[in-house]
Amino acid sequence: MLSKKTKYAFHALTYLGKHRDQKTVLIHDISEEYGISHKFLENILLELRKAGILGSKKGKGGGYYLIKDPKDIALSKVIRLLDGPIALLPCVSLNYYEPCVECKSEALCGLNKVMIQVRDEMLNVLENKSLADILDKE
Amino acid sequence: MLSKKTKYAFHALTYLGKHRDQKTVLIHDISEEYGISHKFLENILLELRKAGILGSKKGKGGGYYLIKDPKDIALSKVIRLLDGPIALLPCVSLNYYEPCVECKSEALCGLNKVMIQVRDEMLNVLENKSLADILDKE
DNA sequence: ATAAAGTCTATAAATATTATAGGGTAATAG
DNA sequence: CTATTACCCTATAATATTTATAGACTTTAT
Numbered sequence: 001m002l003s004k005k006t007k008y009a010f011h012a013l014t015y016l017g018k019h020r021d022q023k024t025v026l027i028h029d030i031s032e033e034y035g036i037s038h039k040f041l042e043n044i045l046l047e048l049r050k051a052g053i054l055g056s057k058k059g060k061g062g063g064y065y066l067i068k069d070p071k072d073i074a075l076s077k078v079i080r081l082l083d084g085p086i087a088l089l090p091c092v093s094l095n096y097y098e099p100c101v102e103c104k105s106e107a108l109c110g111l112n113k114v115m116i117q118v119r120d121e122m123l124n125v126l127e128n129k130s131l132a133d134i135l136d137k138e
Numbered sequence: 139m140l141s142k143k144t145k146y147a148f149h150a151l152t153y154l155g156k157h158r159d160q161k162t163v164l165i166h167d168i169s170e171e172y173g174i175s176h177k178f179l180e181n182i183l184l185e186l187r188k189a190g191i192l193g194s195k196k197g198k199g200g201g202y203y204l205i206k207d208p209k210d211i212a213l214s215k216v217i218r219l220l221d222g223p224i225a226l227l228p229c230v231s232l233n234y235y236e237p238c239v240e241c242k243s244e245a246l247c248g249l250n251k252v253m254i255q256v257r258d259e260m261l262n263v264l265e266n267k268s269l270a271d272i273l274d275k276e
Numbered sequence: 277a278t279a280a281a282g283t284c285t286a287t288a289a290a291t292a293t294t295a296t297a298g299g300g301t302a303a304t305a306g
Numbered sequence: 307c308t309a310t311t312a313c314c315c316t317a318t319a320a321t322a323t324t325t326a327t328a329g330a331c332t333t334t335a336t
Binding site for chain 1 (some may be wrong): 139140145148149152172174213222228238246248251255259262267272273274275
């Protein structure tokens with residue numbers, strides 16, 4: 001399951017996507033809309049900004065805004081940023097690979113093979129769907 | 139990511155599948171093979187037995203054995219048993235459904251829609267692949 | 277100047293996962 | 307028939323992760 005962090009990140013991005021007419025959106029407005037703790041959301045938006053997905057403006061009249069076209073924000077990018085690996089096993093992760101300590105040989109591991117398939121099916125959706133697809137359906 | 143519990147369950151099932159010529163297999167032999175704590179594995183095997191996947195025999199000469207044909211043990215069943223939901227969001231889980239508290243309407247949630255797709259792609263592999271497929275590849 | 281609003285780092289609280297402990301029960305061998 | 311083996315079961319401890327909060331700092335508009 002996705003962490004709340006990731007789920008909240010998607011909600012925030014959706015909100016920002018819906019309010020692209022405004023220059024900036026307050027953390028406060030997003031946290032109100034979804035009942036998310038202001039401070040918790042603050043950290044999440046900060047990560048999204050550092051990752052180059054959001055821009056921000058300090059001071060009075062400041063806030064956050066989308067820095068990219070929604071169609072260029074792949075869902076996989078958001079998940080990896082906040083949650084880490086998408087794959088179900090570390091030995092099968094493209095971005096967070098780690099060998100399984102108990103595993104003698106990955107080449108001879110049947111579990112490894114099938115989990116590669118699962119990963120690829122997941123990525124087939126998550127890499128190709130973007131924030132734009134979420135916005136389309138709301 | 140899958141928990142260690144689930145990963146160990148798959149290892150244990152694989153081991154049992156490879157030793158179906160024997161009447162029973164000791165917890166000890168499996169825990170040795172994969173370097174898993176004996177007591178931790180004990181709990182896992184117990185769950186698999188209660189779920190009707192394994193059988194056991196007490197006392198001297200006892201141990202565990204597969205009670206089903208490997209092709210009838212879907213990977214999804216093992217994951218749901220040890221880890222719970224396969225879906226990435228509770229509002230999209232078939233077996234562990236829960237609404238998202240922050241969500242006003244599932245019907246109008248774009249995230250919900252796309253996560254249904256991810257779930258279905260995952261299940262497409264996990265429901266149709268079985269222990270037999272893992273064994274085939276080792 | 278002052279108030280608004282994001283920045284940043286640290287830490288606390290809550291929850292979940294992983295691991296251990298130890299007595300109980302059944303089966304088997306001798 | 308009793309000693310030993312091996313699974314059964316519940317509770318709890320240890321650890322890790324996730325979620326949430328705190329507070330001082332910086333920038334900007336008016």
